[in-house]
Amino acid sequence: MNFMAGALAGTALPVRTATVVYSRVPQEERAQRQPEYEKLAAALRAIGIEFLEVESIYDRYEEDDDTRLLREAPGDLIFIGWHYPRALKWILARQGLDVNGRARALHCLDAREEEPAVLAERVKKILAGSASAVVTAPPKSPSTSDGLTPRQRGDLAEQALPNPENAKLSARWYPVVDYDACTNCMECLDFCLFGVYGVDAGGTLRVTNQDECRSDCPACARVCPVGAIVFPKYVTNVAIAGGQDDGDRGSLKLDLSKIFGKPKARHQAALERDRELLKAGRKPPSADEVEKLTDAFDQVDL
Numbered sequence: 001m002n003f004m005a006g007a008l009a010g011t012a013l014p015v016r017t018a019t020v021v022y023s024r025v026p027q028e029e030r031a032q033r034q035p036e037y038e039k040l041a042a043a044l045r046a047i048g049i050e051f052l053e054v055e056s057i058y059d060r061y062e063e064d065d066d067t068r069l070l071r072e073a074p075g076d077l078i079f080i081g082w083h084y085p086r087a088l089k090w091i092l093a094r095q096g097l098d099v100n101g102r103a104r105a106l107h108c109l110d111a112r113e114e115e116p117a118v119l120a121e122r123v124k125k126i127l128a129g130s131a132s133a134v135v136t137a138p139p140k141s142p143s144t145s146d147g148l149t150p151r152q153r154g155d156l157a158e159q160a161l162p163n164p165e166n167a168k169l170s171a172r173w174y175p176v177v178d179y180d181a182c183t184n185c186m187e188c189l190d191f192c193l194f195g196v197y198g199v200d201a202g203g204t205l206r207v208t209n210q211d212e213c214r215s216d217c218p219a220c221a222r223v224c225p226v227g228a229i230v231f232p233k234y235v236t237n238v239a240i241a242g243g244q245d246d247g248d249r250g251s252l253k254l255d256l257s258k259i260f261g262k263p264k265a266r267h268q269a270a271l272e273r274d275r276e277l278l279k280a281g282r283k284p285p286s287a288d289e290v291e292k293l294t295d296a297f298d299q300v301d302l
């Protein structure tokens, strides 16, 4: 059990049924970010906000005690974690929370995004009902000032980088699907050859074998036509990590002339997937085999 305290807003705040939850820093980032964690905890307490503490939410399982208690926590949820808000929302969905429910609101805050005192004040306002951090569906194909979508810009940025070391120290590594964006097209299911994706009884795409996902492989995120696949711990591409990349935070200054002509996203994805197949001692499929696999899936009656 990892809850430190169970409480609602402090006495100075209007009464509102809400639970503030604060996720611990993921293990692999603890050496760097633990002081930030402590500062925000102190800032929350300094203005009378108590909170429940849970282990790094991405690394937990749905059946763990703390995720179960999260599902049972009373009232609205104000969740503070170490990923982009969109990623947090869909991680929590993965943990069995009703993230778009009408019964209670889910507010998601990225602890990295603001100074601790500012963030604590934001939480206070949310508790008071005068602010919101509910994550709603993003606008379709948002473009950055250079005319590229965040996903395209991130893909280009990565091609200019040496092989990133995203998941090396990560306890877990799996895709999180943003069902506000997913169109159920099954491209990801066709593409992944590790059996990570499946469908439920209603024919909806699901991440059925999340721990079969290969660490450091974000390939299917590049293949998804609507950018619905998020890898919250992916460090070199803000869009894949669930951020919007407004060209300010986390983005790279690009010299596009140096990277045009490199493999496009789908090709890059195939290279990444095939690299993982080789690492697993399996032979990458030929183009013909991929086509046959896709055709076979398309003929399955869902």
Ligand code: SF4
Residues within 6 Å of the ligand: 175, 191, 192, 193, 194, 196, 197, 212, 213, 214, 217, 218, 219, 220, 221, 273, 276
């Ligand atoms: S394609 Fe790669 S990243 Fe996507 S689910 Fe399969 S193994 Fe994981």
Ligand code: SF4
Residues within 6 Å of the ligand: 177, 181, 182, 183, 184, 185, 186, 187, 188, 189, 205, 223, 224, 225, 226, 227, 228, 229
């Ligand atoms: S490729 Fe994207 S949109 Fe299509 S089913 Fe997968 S997650 Fe959904």
